[in-house]
Amino acid sequence: MSTVLEVVAPRLLGPAVMVAAAIIVKGYADVGDGFSAGVVVALAVALRYVTLGAERAELSLPLLRHAPVLAVSGLLLALVIGFVPVVVGDPPFTHWPPPGEPVIELGALELTTAVAFDVGVFLLVAGALVELIHQLARLVEGRRP
Amino acid sequence: MRALRQAPLAWASVATAVAGFAACLGVWLTGGGAIDVAWAPTLGLRLDLALDGLGSMYALLATGIGALVFSYGAAYLPWHLELERRPAREGWRFWPWMVLFMGSMVGLACARDLVLLFVFFDLTAVASYFLIGFDRNREARGSALMALLVTGVSAVAMLIGAVLLYDAYGTFSLPLLFERAEADTVTAVASALIAVAALAKSAQVPLHFWLPRAMVAPTPVSAYLHSAAMVAAGVLVLGRVHPLLARSEAVLDGLVVVGLASIAVGGILALAQDELKQVLAYSTISQYGYVVTLYGIGGARGAGAAALYVVAHAVAKSALFMTAGAVTVATGESRLSRLGGLARGLPLLAIASGVAAATLAALPLTIGFFKDELFFAAAIEAGPAVQILAVAAAALTVAYIGRFWLGVFAGQRREAPRPIPFLLVAPVALLALAALVGGIVVEPFARIAEDAATVTHAAAVEVTPAYHLDGRDENLMALAAWMLGGLVLLAPRAYRAVAGAAARLGDVAGPRRWYGLSLLWLNRVSDWAHDTEVRDLRNSIAAVLAPAAALIALAFAVTPSRGSYDVGPLAARDLPIVVLLALGALAAVTVAREDGRLRPVLALSVLGFALAGVYAVAGAPDVALVAVLVESVLTVVFVGVFARLPPTTVRRPPRRRLNAAIGAAAGVAAFAAIWAALSRPTATGGVAEEHLERAPEAHGGDVVTVILADFRGLDTLVEVTVLAVAIVGVASLLRRGRAW
Numbered sequence: 001m002s003t004v005l006e007v008v009a010p011r012l013l014g015p016a017v018m019v020a021a022a023i024i025v026k027g028y029a030d031v032g033d034g035f036s037a038g039v040v041v042a043l044a045v046a047l048r049y050v051t052l053g054a055e056r057a058e059l060s061l062p063l064l065r066h067a068p069v070l071a072v073s074g075l076l077l078a079l080v081i082g083f084v085p086v087v088v089g090d091p092p093f094t095h096w097p098p099p100g101e102p103v104i105e106l107g108a109l110e111l112t113t114a115v116a117f118d119v120g121v122f123l124l125v126a127g128a129l130v131e132l133i134h135q136l137a138r139l140v141e142g143r144r145p
Numbered sequence: 146m147r148a149l150r151q152a153p154l155a156w157a158s159v160a161t162a163v164a165g166f167a168a169c170l171g172v173w174l175t176g177g178g179a180i181d182v183a184w185a186p187t188l189g190l191r192l193d194l195a196l197d198g199l200g201s202m203y204a205l206l207a208t209g210i211g212a213l214v215f216s217y218g219a220a221y222l223p224w225h226l227e228l229e230r231r232p233a234r235e236g237w238r239f240w241p242w243m244v245l246f247m248g249s250m251v252g253l254a255c256a257r258d259l260v261l262l263f264v265f266f267d268l269t270a271v272a273s274y275f276l277i278g279f280d281r282n283r284e285a286r287g288s289a290l291m292a293l294l295v296t297g298v299s300a301v302a303m304l305i306g307a308v309l310l311y312d313a314y315g316t317f318s319l320p321l322l323f324e325r326a327e328a329d330t331v332t333a334v335a336s337a338l339i340a341v342a343a344l345a346k347s348a349q350v351p352l353h354f355w356l357p358r359a360m361v362a363p364t365p366v367s368a369y370l371h372s373a374a375m376v377a378a379g380v381l382v383l384g385r386v387h388p389l390l391a392r393s394e395a396v397l398d399g400l401v402v403v404g405l406a407s408i409a410v411g412g413i414l415a416l417a418q419d420e421l422k423q424v425l426a427y428s429t430i431s432q433y434g435y436v437v438t439l440y441g442i443g444g445a446r447g448a449g450a451a452a453l454y455v456v457a458h459a460v461a462k463s464a465l466f467m468t469a470g471a472v473t474v475a476t477g478e479s480r481l482s483r484l485g486g487l488a489r490g491l492p493l494l495a496i497a498s499g500v501a502a503a504t505l506a507a508l509p510l511t512i513g514f515f516k517d518e519l520f521f522a523a524a525i526e527a528g529p530a531v532q533i534l535a536v537a538a539a540a541l542t543v544a545y546i547g548r549f550w551l552g553v554f555a556g557q558r559r560e561a562p563r564p565i566p567f568l569l570v571a572p573v574a575l576l577a578l579a580a581l582v583g584g585i586v587v588e589p590f591a592r593i594a595e596d597a598a599t600v601t602h603a604a605a606v607e608v609t610p611a612y613h614l615d616g617r618d619e620n621l622m623a624l625a626a627w628m629l630g631g632l633v634l635l636a637p638r639a640y641r642a643v644a645g646a647a648a649r650l651g652d653v654a655g656p657r658r659w660y661g662l663s664l665l666w667l668n669r670v671s672d673w674a675h676d677t678e679v680r681d682l683r684n685s686i687a688a689v690l691a692p693a694a695a696l697i698a699l700a701f702a703v704t705p706s707r708g709s710y711d712v713g714p715l716a717a718r719d720l721p722i723v724v725l726l727a728l729g730a731l732a733a734v735t736v737a738r739e740d741g742r743l744r745p746v747l748a749l750s751v752l753g754f755a756l757a758g759v760y761a762v763a764g765a766p767d768v769a770l771v772a773v774l775v776e777s778v779l780t781v782v783f784v785g786v787f788a789r790l791p792p793t794t795v796r797r798p799p800r801r802r803l804n805a806a807i808g809a810a811a812g813v814a815a816f817a818a819i820w821a822a823l824s825r826p827t828a829t830g831g832v833a834e835e836h837l838e839r840a841p842e843a844h845g846g847d848v849v850t851v852i853l854a855d856f857r858g859l860d861t862l863v864e865v866t867v868l869a870v871a872i873v874g875v876a877s878l879l880r881r882g883r884a885w
Contacts, residue, residue, distance in 0.1 A: 029846035031766040033853055039774040046778055050785030068872075068884040075869050082862050091186065093858035099842040112844055114854040121854075121865050128868050133782065135879050140789045 016044030038125025074123025198596025218365035299345035306338030347379025364470030400441030407434030412541030417644035450519035486558030512583030515610035543630025
């Protein structure tokens with residue numbers, strides 16, 4: 001691997017997370033959603049794996065080992081957002097606030113349950129893809145003589 | 146208190162059952178209750194549960210007998226686990242399934258929607274699979290699989306019937322169907338299909354063979370599933386959909402035939418069995434044959450008699466199963482030929498099970514007498530042929546259950562029984578007490594049977610069992626049955642010869658053999674197809690491409706093609722698209738022609754990026770974004786993996802011509818399909834328009850995101866769930882289930 005790549009690739013994770021956050025924050029008003037944001041993060045992680053190798057990539061970023069937890073909590077979040085309305089008697093995926101009512105805004109972020117659902121999808125996709133990359137990398141490393 | 150500490154799970158299950166019983170009883174006494182929630186309204190699915198008469202009866206049976214069997218199991222399971230040399234904590238693999246079974250049984254009892262009925266039906270099948278296969282040996286697994294396949298595959302018939310009815314009458318809801326359904330062919334076929342599922346569940350001929358094999362399960366499972374629950378689920382469904390069945394005489398006649406055949410087959414084979422639980426299993430087949438016959442006879446009498454029959458049989462049969470288990474615990478034996486004379490050593494058990502046997506044999510002073518009284522009354526109404534067969538059936542019952550009880554408790558004493566826990570006897574005694582009480586004060590039992598039959602018959606039904614000390618037909622038939630049964634018992638050689646011959650015939654040409662053969666051949670075909678597909682990468686890909694090409698070709702062959710292939714004009718602003726597509730085509734050719742590893746991969750990603758560019762130019766930025774991202778990840782992962790693989794010399798793959806032919810066929814098919822799709826004018830109006838219109842209302846600017854998170858949120862949720870499931874699959878395939 002070229003030195004340039006080896007220096008640049010690990011440093012791409014920060015910007016990637018920033019981009020992902022931006023996609024989610026403005027996602028409901030513009031192109032992009034939780035899925036794209038998750039793939040962006042996974043892309044940066046994959047680049048890390050490719051340049052550093054599985055061993056070093058995971059040693060340098062211990063956070064990665066929480067990927068399965070991240071995926072599961074994303075799925076749970078999405079499930080909760082989707083099915084809590086059923087408890088109240090509405091059809092699933094009735095979002096809050098309802099049509100016509102004002103949305104609470106935090107800067108560019110609009111606080112709706114649809115955005116929370118998107119965050120759940122993001123967590124699941126990012127966690128799942130990182131997990132897949134990890135599994136694949138371990139498999140390839142294991143085969144090495 | 147000690148028992149509670151030793152088996153907290155068992156007692157929690159008992160408490161659940163008791164609470165459920167109390168709740169069901171309360172609701173029934175206060176006139177029933179119902180829940181009706183829209184579940185998936187667009188599909189017409191409702192969570193329509195009602196604790197009406199029929200629901201109450203089966204729910205009370207499931208929870209009441211459940212409570213007794215569970216407390217019996219609290220004493221039995223530790224003994225069983227010790228016998229199997231398994232640790233006591235394995236109870237965790239038992240009790241949750243029992244409780245799930247009870248829950249789904251109650252749900253099934255209350256369901257008034259065909260799809261809901263199917264769901265609970267299959268839930269009971271799944272729980273029973275794990276319960277029958279509790280001893281994880283080969284025999285138990287095979288039996289569990291057989292029960293699951295026979296009842297589960299036939300349950301699909303029920304789903305087909307439900308869809309047929311939905312197609313014709315636009316609803317899955319049973320009350321609505323009862324209003325709308327006409328007496329036509331669709332109703333007849335659909336109700337026959339539903340009946341097939343119910344009959345398989347109730348172990349009726351010719352789908353009865355799973356039940357005797359299911360006896361490998363621990364005794365509490367048999368006592369519960371095969372008396373008051375699993376097999377009762379079938380006749381419960383018959384009772385629930387009976388107004389539909391009654392639309393067609395042929396279906397009702399079919400039920401009578403199946404029921405009488407089951408009575409005969411079960412009764413005769415019960416006489417041939419040596420194993421205690423096998424006798425009872427065949428007896429169950431025979432007894433549910435009575436109920437099916439009664440539902441086939443139909444009418445107010447048939448419905449009322451069937452309901453009371455189910456109650457009396459459930460009480461007696463679960464007591465008898467528990468007796469079999471208790472006897473085995475006390476002596477270590479489970480065969481009639483090695484047992485005998487236990488009445489002195491186990492007096493309470495002998496009396497209690499004697500009452501249960503008398504209930505099954507329909508002797509007076511037990512509730513069983515009334516079940517046969519009503520059965521005979523319905524048979525008289527159905528005609529002389531059924532009447533004669535009814536007496537013969539009752540005589541068979543007297544014979545085999547007499548043989549069972551006398552064989553265990555009377556005669557020469559073989560060995561002194563060991564003392565057994567009181568908990569193994571108490572539930573039997575309680576059930577016997579219930580049967581006795583029912584034999585003297587039948588009113589409460591008659592009332593619940595009346596309530597249940599009212600639902601089945603869809604009109605008011607009176608169930609009035611009573612003792613009549615006169616020479617009416619019912620009494621004469623009962624006397625004839627007892628005497629005939631007694632005569633059979635007095636001629637053991639004759640009945641052994643007949644029953645033995647029937648059993649041998651069943652082994653040679655019976656449905657169980659056909660089941661085995663069809664399973665064998667299914668396995669062989671499946672193995673062959675699988676081996677061919679996964680032999681190499683080429684076959685795996687061809688297995689996708691070749692059928693896809695064939696299917697598309699078929700679709701084109703049968704659809705009119707006039708005007709479907711349109712060559713539109715080429716404007717100057719389309720130039721970027723043309724360039725990108727040309728790049729994509731070049732890349733595709735490179736992928737196909739290049740040997741080696743990295744170059745085809747890179748060409749493939751060029752193709753992907755070119756297509757992403759097309760999306761971006763054509764005004765689908767969301768799709769373009771996702772395409773670019775996915776393409777990048779794939780490329781990085783490919784390169785990363787290939788960079789680490791050991792270098793190999795890539796040989797030209799053999800059979801290159803066949804590869805090219807399959808690839809070309811798939812390519813042409815895809816080309817034609819896409820061409821036809823692009824030739825169609827863009828659909829205006831419809832759902833897309835509505836989505837665009839309502840996106841701002843849902844506080845969204847980007848309609849694609851709003852569709853994903855709001856309009857079609859459920860779809861997205863299912864898709865991401867698939868992703869999560871895929872990870873579990875990858876983890877278990879690649880690294881034996883290690884998550885990290």
